[in-house]
Amino acid sequence: MILLTAFLLMMITGHSTSEYVHSLRCTYESKKNVSDTRIWCKRDAQNKSCCTGFAFRPGVSTLEGGKINVKDDGKSFVVSMSTLTQGEGVYWCGLLDKDKKSIVKLSEGNFYPPLNFFWSILRWIIFILLVLMFISNYIYVNRKYGNEENTNEDIMMRAKE
Template sequence: MNFLTFILLLAVGVCEAVLSQKLSCPHELKHQSLQRVWCRQTSAECCTGFAFNQNTQMLDGGKLKVTQHSHSFTVVMMEPDHSGVYWCGVLTKNNTIIKLAEGYFYSSSGAFIWSLARWILLPLVLVVTLSTYVCLSKKKKFHYEKAEEMFVDAAAE
């Protein structure tokens, strides 16, 4: 059964890696009270996206999850609509974005395929694992009975 646990944990990890992508955005203490920014780069110096406060936990209808920490915040993009460079930062009082980090995010077309395939593959893995376990248990019992039979035959002679 340890094999089954390993397979399920691996599948969950692969699913998480395929479906979500994240970016950690460290900031200085003096930026703690400023609005946070999440956006997709549209040109070398511009981006479009969201400005949000320190209490925000979700954006874009749940596609973005935000985790706030004392010296950083992390944005997890659950299903990227577009591939590209994304920024996180803070918005100054004169509406200038201070970029804290950037990362390349991949479109979720592969994630959609995986989200369908995993519902087929995971039960299949379960069936194969259980079948193997049952088959090996029967084979082990058969070998035990054969060995016992040979021992009885040898003792009778």
């Protein structure tokens, strides 16, 4: 209980920021597609065959002014973002096939905003409840056991007399 309380106090009272990073791994055939243009986009809600996003060359590490990060290991590229620049929905990644002049979809994922606002309010409510719990526990223990200790001391003093 004490360990949990200490952890909660450190987490609640200390400066903390919560950042949820959305990531999507896009695996490709390393030798064949190593120089192909990469695609990152959000699927249109009404027209599921259409999407809006970016086309970028291998070696690019950031998009949209640093809001989107790309890491490529030669077998796959991972697109990560902490801010959903185009809002929540289905995002996908792929490669531009130069021969067929089409886009090959590699992976897709549902991205939704995190509950940062909810946590920012909830942590203060928990902090206030924790303080109230300590105060009420202190009062309860002093009333229950504080009076018994005095009574026992009085009995011991009278017995010695």
